[in-house]
Amino acid sequence: MIRALIADDERLMRDQLRARLGEVWPELEIVAEARNGLEAVALTEQHHPDIVFLDIRMPGLTGVDAARQIAQLPTHEESPQGDDWPGCEIVFITAYDQYAVEAFEQGVVDYVLKPAERERLLTTVQRVKRRMAARAGGPAAGPAAGEEPAGGAPLPAHTPELQQLLQKLAVQLNPAAPPKLEWIQANVGATIQMIPVDEVLFFISDEKYTRVQTATTEALIRKPIKELLEELDMTKFWQIHRSTLVNTRAIAGVTRDLRGRQIVSVKGHPQKLEVSRSFTGLFKGM
Known part of the structure; x- marks a missing residue:
């Protein structure tokens, strides 16, 4: 059974979406409902749903920011508990917002307009079913009546396209946000150096520190990957x-090791970087 979570700060909107989903996807199980973005992230981590319906504007933590945090939850081999969770589909819920709708229409992620209309929701459900079937290697459902074949179908959560879209939407929702980093202040031995971001080859985090690697320098910062994102x-x-x-x-190239894992080679550095299963779609055809 496919499991879903609904996140919206308006109870009536949650009730209405649940009712509409019951009409167009009766076998879908709603495992939890969240009233804000923080609850959405926590409940996703607890229940591991297959789909998360996120209101784009919620107090405390917007749906966009919640989606970015959900994309960082451990999946499959990344989980220290060994949880067998492949991640989830993200579907945004939004009142009409021209910028957001135009972005969603590019096909990177799906959306439902408030209040949820049956026909539009059915189109979303068909798209989600096809993506999930394709990811599982099974036959995908055909297009809904009147829907174009999935040439520009929305992509899974772990893609650069979605990360870029979420970043643009976050700026739109919070125009006063600080500009993107141009310099990294990092510890190199006993000194602090200012490292231009463009010179960084890669960042690798452990529990306490993040390694900042350039062609000539290895430095450490106390900033996790989710903050750098x-x-x-x-x-x-x-x-x-x-x-x-x-x-x-x-990125110099991508190969596969004897276990079938994708490995990224880095220009000007001997480090080989493993691509986790959640992100293998980045390098299609490998």
Whole structure:
């Protein structure tokens, strides 16, 4: 059974969406409902739903920011508990917002307009079913009546396209947000150095520190990957693992090891970077 979570700060909107989903997807199980973005992240981590319906504007933590945090939750081999969770589909709920709707229409992620109308929701459900079937290697459902074949179908959560879209939407929702990082202040031995972000080849995090690697310098900062995702320009950096970001201009190539894992080679550095299963879609055809 496919499991879903609904997040909206308006109870009537949650009730209405649940009722509409019951009409167009009766076998879908709603495992939890969240009243804000923080609850949405916590309940996603607890219940591991297959789909999360997120209101784009919620108090405390917006749906966009919640989606970015949900994309960082451990999946499959990334989980220290070994949880067998492949991640989830994100579907945004929004009142009409021209910027957001135009972005969603590009096909990177799906959306439902408030109040949820049956026909539009059915289109979303068909798209989600096809993506989930394709990811599982099974036959995908055909297009809904009147819907175009899925040439530009929305993409899964772990893609640079979605990360870039979420970053743009976050700026739209919070125009006063600080500009993207241009310099990294990092410890190199006993000194502090200012490292231009463009010179960074990759970032790798452990529990306490993040390693900042350039062609000539290895430095440490006390900033986790999830914070760097908020501060870096995601058109320049790709996340290839929950603990790794790589400068796209530093990618020399991608190969597979004997276990079938994708391995990124870095220009000007001997480090080999593993691509986790959640992000293998980044390098299609490998």
